Every structure is written in C-alpha cells, then in structure tokens.
Amino acid sequence: MYLLATDLWFILEKAILIACIIGLSFFIAMYTTYAERKVAGWLQDRHGPNRAGPFGIFQPLADGGKLFFKEEIIPLASNKILFLVGPGLAMVTSLVTSTVIPWGAPVVTGNGTIPLQVADVDMGILIVFSVVSVGVYGIMIGGWASNNKFSLIAAIRGASQMVSYELPMGLALIAVIFMTGSLKMSEIVASQAAHGWHVVYQPLGFIIFFVCALAECNRTPFDLPEAENELNFGYHQEYSSMKLGFYLFAEYINMFVSSAVITTLYFGGYDIPFVNEAAWGLEPWLLSLVSFGVLMAKIAFFLFVFIWIRWTIPRFRYDQLMNLGWKKLIPLALANMIISAAVMLWLRR
Amino acid sequence: MNIIQILFWFLSVLAIFSALMVITSKNPIYSVLWLIATFFAISGHYIMLNAQFLAIVNIIVYAGAIMVLFLFVIMLMNLNKETEPQKSRWLKIAGALAGGCLLLVLVAALKSSVTKEQFATVNEGSIGLIKNLGKELFTTYVVPFEISSVLFLSAMVGAVVIGKKE
Numbered sequence: 001m002y003l004l005a006t007d008l009w010f011i012l013e014k015a016i017l018i019a020c021i022i023g024l025s026f027f028i029a030m031y032t033t034y035a036e037r038k039v040a041g042w043l044q045d046r047h048g049p050n051r052a053g054p055f056g057i058f059q060p061l062a063d064g065g066k067l068f069f070k071e072e073i074i075p076l077a078s079n080k081i082l083f084l085v086g087p088g089l090a091m092v093t094s095l096v097t098s099t100v101i102p103w104g105a106p107v108v109t110g111n112g113t114i115p116l117q118v119a120d121v122d123m124g125i126l127i128v129f130s131v132v133s134v135g136v137y138g139i140m141i142g143g144w145a146s147n148n149k150f151s152l153i154a155a156i157r158g159a160s161q162m163v164s165y166e167l168p169m170g171l172a173l174i175a176v177i178f179m180t181g182s183l184k185m186s187e188i189v190a191s192q193a194a195h196g197w198h199v200v201y202q203p204l205g206f207i208i209f210f211v212c213a214l215a216e217c218n219r220t221p222f223d224l225p226e227a228e229n230e231l232n233f234g235y236h237q238e239y240s241s242m243k244l245g246f247y248l249f250a251e252y253i254n255m256f257v258s259s260a261v262i263t264t265l266y267f268g269g270y271d272i273p274f275v276n277e278a279a280w281g282l283e284p285w286l287l288s289l290v291s292f293g294v295l296m297a298k299i300a301f302f303l304f305v306f307i308w309i310r311w312t313i314p315r316f317r318y319d320q321l322m323n324l325g326w327k328k329l330i331p332l333a334l335a336n337m338i339i340s341a342a343v344m345l346w347l348r349r
Numbered sequence: 350m351n352i353i354q355i356l357f358w359f360l361s362v363l364a365i366f367s368a369l370m371v372i373t374s375k376n377p378i379y380s381v382l383w384l385i386a387t388f389f390a391i392s393g394h395y396i397m398l399n400a401q402f403l404a405i406v407n408i409i410v411y412a413g414a415i416m417v418l419f420l421f422v423i424m425l426m427n428l429n430k431e432t433e434p435q436k437s438r439w440l441k442i443a444g445a446l447a448g449g450c451l452l453l454v455l456v457a458a459l460k461s462s463v464t465k466e467q468f469a470t471v472n473e474g475s476i477g478l479i480k481n482l483g484k485e486l487f488t489t490y491v492v493p494f495e496i497s498s499v500l501f502l503s504a505m506v507g508a509v510v511i512g513k514k515e
Contacts, residue, residue, distance in 0.1 A: 079378075082378075082382075121401070122401060122478060122479060123401050123402065123405050123479065126402075126405045126406075126409070127405060129405075129409060130405050130408040130409045130412075130413060132413075133408070133409050133412075133413025133414060133417075134408065134412060134413050136413070136417050137385070137417075137420075140417070140420055140421075140424070141382075144378065144420075144424050152424065155424070156421060156424065156425070159417055159420075159421060160421070163414060163417055163418075166413075166414075183479060
C-alpha cells in the first residue's frame with residue numbers, strides 16, 4: 001500500500017495547523033461580535049453589554065448558548081435539503097480562505113522548518129479570489145430555499161452585489177501582483193518585508209480593495225442583502241436556531257479572514273515595520289510567536305475599522321451601490337492597474 | 350492503488366455522477382448545482398494534471414460567475430416540475446438516437462487515433478504552471494490571445510447595446 005507510505009507526520013502537522021486556525025477563527029469571530037456591540041455602545045454613548053461576567057466578557061458565550069437552545073423551525077414550503085445546505089456552505093466558504101494565509105514566520109526546528117501556513121501554493125492569491133467568487137452560493141441557496149419572496153430578493157441582491165464587486169477587487173489585486181511578480185502569499189509577504197508595504201505604493205489599490213472587501217462581507221454600508229427596513233431580515237429571515245447562527249457567524253469569520261487577507265496583501269502580513277526582526281537573534285519559535293502577534297494586532301485594527309464604518313456610515317441605496325461598483329471603482333481600478341504597470345516598466349523594477 | 354489513483358477514481362466518479370444528475374434532475378435549480386459540482390470535479394482533474402491555473406480559472410469563471418448568472422435566471426423565472434414543457438415521445442427517441450450516433454462517432458474516432466498510447470501524464474510537466482503558461486500565451490500565442498480578447502470586448506459591447514435598446 002502506497003497510501004500508508006505518505007508522510008504521516010506531514011498530514012498530522014497540517015491537521016493540527018488546520019484545527020488551530022479553525023479554532024482561532026471561531027474564537028476571534030466570537031469576540032468580534034462582542035467588540036461590535038461594545039464599539040457600537042461607545043459610538044452611541046452607552047455602555048454596551050456589561051452584565052455577563054466582568055465588562056460583559058462572557059456575552060458571546062451567552063449569545064451562542066441562546067442560539068443553540070432556540071427552537072429549530074424549518075418552513076413547510078421550503079426546500080428541505082437546500083435549506084440545510086445554505087448555512088453550511090456559507091460557513092465553509094468563509095473558513096476555506098484561511099488555508100493560504102501565512103499566519104507567522106516559519107518555525108525552524110532541528111528537523112526542518114514548519115511553515116505557519118496550511119498550503120503555500122503557487123496560486124495563493126487566486127485561491128482567495130476563487131473562494132470569494134464561490135461564496136455567493138451560501139446566500140443564494142439559502143435565500144431561494146426559504147421560499148419567501150423577501151429572502152429571494154435579498155439573495156439576488158447579495159449575489160449581484162458580490163459578482164459586481166469581485167471585478168474591481170480582481171483589478172486591484174493585479175497591481176499587487178505586478179509589484180511582487182508572484183501569486184504566492186508567502187512571497188507577497190517576503191517582498192513587502194524587503195521593499196516596504198504595498199499600501200505605500202498602492203494607496204488607491206488598497207482603498208478599492210478595502211471597499212470591495214466591505215461589499216463582499218455584506219457589511220454596512222453595503223449590507224443590502226439584510227436591509228431590515230425593506231426586506232425584513234434579508235436572506236436569513238426564515239432561519240432560526242444555530243442555522244441562523246451559522247449565517248451570522250460566517251459574516252464575522254468573513255470579516256476576520258478578509259482583514260487577514262488585506263493585512264497580508266497591503267500591510268506586510270506578519271512583518272514588523274521599521275525593524276529587521278531577523279537580526280534580533282531571538283529563538284525561532286519566539287520570533288514566530290512575535291510575528292503571529294503582530295499579524296493579529298494588524299487584523300484587530302482592521303476588524304475595528306470594519307465595526308467603526310458600520311456604526312458611522314448609513315446604508316447605500318441599491319442604484320448607488322451599483323453605480324459605485326461599475327462606474328467608479330472599475331474605471332479607478334483599471335487606471336490604477338495601467339498606471340502601476342507604466343511606472344513599473346519605467347523604473348524596471 | 351496509490352493516492353493519485355484513488356483521487357483520480359474519486360474525481361472521475363464524482364464528475365460523471367454529477368454530470369448525469371445535471372441531465373436527470375427534474376428541478377432546474379438542482380441541475381445547476383450539480384453542474385457546479387461537475388466543474389469542481391473537473392478542476393480537481395486539472396490540478397492532478399498539474400494545470401493549476403486552468404483549475405483555478407475554471408472555478409472562478411465557470412463555477413463562480415457563469416453559474417451564478419444561471420442560478421439567477423432560473424430563480425427569477427421560477428421554473429419547476431409543473432411548468433416544465435413535456436416533449437412528445439418521438440422527440441425523445443430521436444434525441445436518444447442522435448446522441449447515440451454522436452457517441453458512436455466519438456468512440457470510433459478515438460479508437461483508431463494514434464494518440465491511444467499517449468495517456469495524460471499525471472502530476473508531470475510544467476506547462477500548466479502560471480509562469481510557463483503566461484510566457485507561452487504572451488510570446489508564441491500572443492496574436493490569437495489578443496484577437497480572442499477583442500472578441501470578448503465586442504461581445505460585451507453587443508450585450509450593452511442590446512440592453513440599452515428599449
């Protein structure tokens with residue numbers, strides 16, 4: 001049997017890494033819900049959750065427990081199988097992107113190096129993009145299977161919004177790929193550590209990418225698929241219990257993962273700015289830990305920006321959303337791409 | 350059986366089964382979803398042939414964009430079992446015969462071809478890697494590549510013109 005001859009340690013190492021990343025994503029997503037409510041509290045001059053534990057620190061556990069024990073309702077007229085598939089798909093697509101993100105500097109041990117990245121494939125950035133493009137199905141299938149016209153309208157809104165904003169996102173990415181000459185996530189981080197962060201060279205590209213990330217996560221000001229005042233509750237209106245929890249949770253995991261992607265592409269990933277951390281002579285595992293901490297700090301900042309925007313800017317109208325996507329962001333992204341290409345050619349970098 | 354063979358059989362069975370489900374499902378939504386599964390299985394095959402770029406583009410373009418539009422249209426048209434037009438029996442028989450003839454021609458053509466011995470090599474060759482593919486596309490095949498992009502542009506302009514017509 002050849003099958004048993006495969007490197008079992010390799011599989012074990014990756015399995016542990018995957019388990020850690022999924023656990024981490026869930027944990028961060030849980031506390032992002034808490035942060036969202038706390039930040040909303042500050043911005044609206046009130047306290048936010050402060051009853052469960054000190055400073056309300058156990059609030060996410062209470063919320064999760066409540067969702068678990070809610071009654072599970074499956075509408076009679078719904079499509080049973082797809083009604084169950086929808087939330088699962090939303091969760092899976094939100095988690096899959098985290099496989100290609102480098103979470104820290106590789107750990108060097110006596111027996112070789114262990115990269116803190118599940119898969120360092122040649123196509124790294126394109127895999128992120130393909131998962132984003134497949135991410136529409138969770139919303140579409142769930143909204144259609146509910147057999148409710150509000151859900152269907154929300155699903156179709158969500159799908160057209162996500163398809164529209166993928167285009168400027170991809171065009172902004174091309175300029176980043178110009179700078180590094182590689183699609184590998186690890187090389188994108190390495191080139192930023194060597195030449196400086198991409199946000200310095202690509203400020204416009206970063207803004208376009210960030211706006212598109214907001215739209216892809218269905219966050220305010222682009223949360224039209226769940227606009228309460230016109231669509232009740234959007235595509236998850238018929239959902240209850242943990243299936244609703246999956247949809248709500250998938251949004252926070254999406255936020256976490258897209259913050260990680262933004263950090264990796266534009267803010268140097270796990271690189272510490274202004275210093276050459278390799279010259280410190282730290283133990284390799286300590287260096288990995290520090291770089292992981294730096295990455296987490298940057299991600300936390302972007303999560304805060306996501307929340308900050310949600311509680312500051314009101315929702316767009318649907319035609320405004322489409323105008324912004326097709327008539328402003330795509331030409332801007334195209335111009336950004338062409339100018340970056342021209343400058344690169346001129347400088348012969 | 351090594352792991353590559355196991356993967357090959359798994360992906361082949363998945364591709365053929367989901368392709369069959371596309372044409373046998375009564376509900377058009379299920380057909381579209383099975384078609385997406387077929388695209389994923391075929392992408393898996395591309396990866397096993399070391400054509401990574403093709404695999405990812407297949408997912409981004411077909412599974413991620415074109416199928417979304419298919420789902421869109423089908424959801425809005427609200428097609429279901431009751432409204433599906435029933436074809437006459439003779440039409441079905443004629444369709445089966447025509448399809449069978451096509452299959453016969455394909456099998457006959459493949460049987461006598463010289464490429465019978467040249468099986469696709471799994472996990473070998475580097476032309477499918479993005480670096481080599483890009484070099485080939487922009488040096489050897491640059492004229493057909495640019496012409497096809499102009500074709501896409503004209504198709505886009507045509508779609509906009511049709512959409513604008515009141």
